Amino acid sequence: MTLGDFEEMMDSCVRCSKCKFIPQIQIKSKRFSHICPSIEYYNFHAYSGGGRMIMANALHRGRIEFTPEMLEVLYSCTNCGGCEISCKWVYDLEPNEVIHELRVAAVESGAGPLPKHKKYIDLVDRNQNPYGEPSEKRPAWLEDDIELDENSSTIFFVGCTAAYRREEIAKSTARVLNAGGEKFRILGTDEVCCGSPVYRVGDKTKAIEIMKRNIELFRERGVERIVTSCAGCFNMLKTEYPRYVEHEFEVVHISQLLETMLSEGRIKPTREVPMKVTYHDPCHLGRMSEPYEPYEGEKIEILSQVYMWDPPKPERRGAGGVYDAPRNVLKQIPGVELIEMERIREYSYCCGAGGGVKSAFPAFALWTGGERVQEAEATGAEGIVSVCPFCSTNIRDALKSRESKMEYYDLTELVLLSLEGGD
Ligand code: SF4
Numbered sequence: 001m002t003l004g005d006f007e008e009m010m011d012s013c014v015r016c017s018k019c020k021f022i023p024q025i026q027i028k029s030k031r032f033s034h035i036c037p038s039i040e041y042y043n044f045h046a047y048s049g050g051g052r053m054i055m056a057n058a059l060h061r062g063r064i065e066f067t068p069e070m071l072e073v074l075y076s077c078t079n080c081g082g083c084e085i086s087c088k089w090v091y092d093l094e095p096n097e098v099i100h101e102l103r104v105a106a107v108e109s110g111a112g113p114l115p116k117h118k119k120y121i122d123l124v125d126r127n128q129n130p131y132g133e134p135s136e137k138r139p140a141w142l143e144d145d146i147e148l149d150e151n152s153s154t155i156f157f158v159g160c161t162a163a164y165r166r167e168e169i170a171k172s173t174a175r176v177l178n179a180g181g182e183k184f185r186i187l188g189t190d191e192v193c194c195g196s197p198v199y200r201v202g203d204k205t206k207a208i209e210i211m212k213r214n215i216e217l218f219r220e221r222g223v224e225r226i227v228t229s230c231a232g233c234f235n236m237l238k239t240e241y242p243r244y245v246e247h248e249f250e251v252v253h254i255s256q257l258l259e260t261m262l263s264e265g266r267i268k269p270t271r272e273v274p275m276k277v278t279y280h281d282p283c284h285l286g287r288m289s290e291p292y293e294p295y296e297g298e299k300i301e302i303l304s305q306v307y308m309w310d311p312p313k314p315e316r317r318g319a320g321g322v323y324d325a326p327r328n329v330l331k332q333i334p335g336v337e338l339i340e341m342e343r344i345r346e347y348s349y350c351c352g353a354g355g356g357v358k359s360a361f362p363a364f365a366l367w368t369g370g371e372r373v374q375e376a377e378a379t380g381a382e383g384i385v386s387v388c389p390f391c392s393t394n395i396r397d398a399l400k401s402r403e404s405k406m407e408y409y410d411l412t413e414l415v416l417l418s419l420e421g422g423d
């Protein structure tokens with residue numbers, strides 16, 4: 001798709017600002033009513049989903065050009081997709097898709113992405129990961145007690161963040177897989193970035209190259225099923241890859257597999273973990289993980305200013321994301337009490353790290369993480385649980401900067417704590 005495919009949509013934005021907040025019926029307090037971290041932090045309409053659509057439309061119609069100021073606005077967005085869910089309640093537009101296409105246009109024109117993004121894209125080119133770490137170090141997290149089965153058609157796609165920065169999540173994921181008797185292997189030094197950091201900042205060409213390379217590798221290695229512990233990898237492999245490349249693989253997130261293992265009695269949490277926790281929904285495991293179906297029908301005016309879609313437009317309102325699996329797992333851990341935050345499921349507030357924001361706008365990323373931490377603290381819980389190494393990094397940074405008493409846990413770590421012999 002290109003910006004031109006969104007012409008009608010960009011013209012339809014009525015500047016109502018509903019994309020700045022969670023839908024009214026879901027609001028529980030003014031304090032936690034926003035959905036868009038960008039508008040909340042920068043407080044100027046251009047920094048909202050609707051504002052960026054106006055910008056995209058103006059560029060598409062040749063009324064403006066890319067400038068450093070405009071790029072700054074364009075990239076101060078975590079690609080969390082919250083604006084899209086809120087707009088769909090009223091006007092059914094897709095601001096997050098438009099923002100992505102505007103980023104693609106920025107890259108294709110040579111204006112984008114930002115220098116920080118270019119730097120990590122170069123690292124992905126050279127080292128196959130955005131951290132610039134050597135491939136040989138990718139499986140360094142693997143410990144002797146973790147059992148791999150080199151004949152399995154299931155791989156644990158570790159992802160760059162878990163492999164190089166959040167090794168504890170890679171280890172606990174592998175250990176819960178072992179505990180449930182799930183046979184799996186890893187690609188080790190041959191694993192490469194899923195392409196998410198490159199795709200999200202608009203380098204679609206390079207991202208598609210990475211997708212093709214990964215698909216080829218999966219086929220060569222006889223992979224049939226891919227397990228991820230990262231919401232970003234899950235989103236790319238499950239939702240974005242099928243938009244650009246042929247893809248026959250089953251993709252599951254570890255939270256879904258844990259739910260299955262529990263229901264089949266393959267893991268039995270018996271040890272008490274006495275703790276009140278709250279759960280953070282990663283945007284890319286939740287609202288953004290529904291399949292994207294490009295719409296090719298028509299908008300028909302049936303009465304004055306009353307429109308309908310012919311044929312009916314497929315709904316993509318975030319409700320079909322992965323929300324129940326992690327919650328159902330938490331509820332089966334003895335002693336764990338789950339207390340929900342105000343913004344949950346498709347109305348969840350972003351952790352603040354995505355869309356290239358953590359690298360280019362660290363202060364904004366930290367502020368957003370701090371907002372989410374304050375919402376978590378308001379529940380009275382002692383722990384904040386999630387299922388994404390990238391969310392983990394930003395939320396941990398925010399907990400530290402706020403000197404919060406809360407602790408962050410990956411879901412797999414809590415499950416391990418609840419198993420006999422698992423620490
Ligand atoms: S993008 Fe949608 S919700 Fe936002 S201002 Fe435009 S019409 Fe309103």
Ligand code: SF4
Pocket residue numbers: 019035036037038039047048049052076077078079080081082083084095096
């Ligand atoms: S994707 Fe998220 S940060 Fe970006 S404009 Fe939409 S709600 Fe705001």
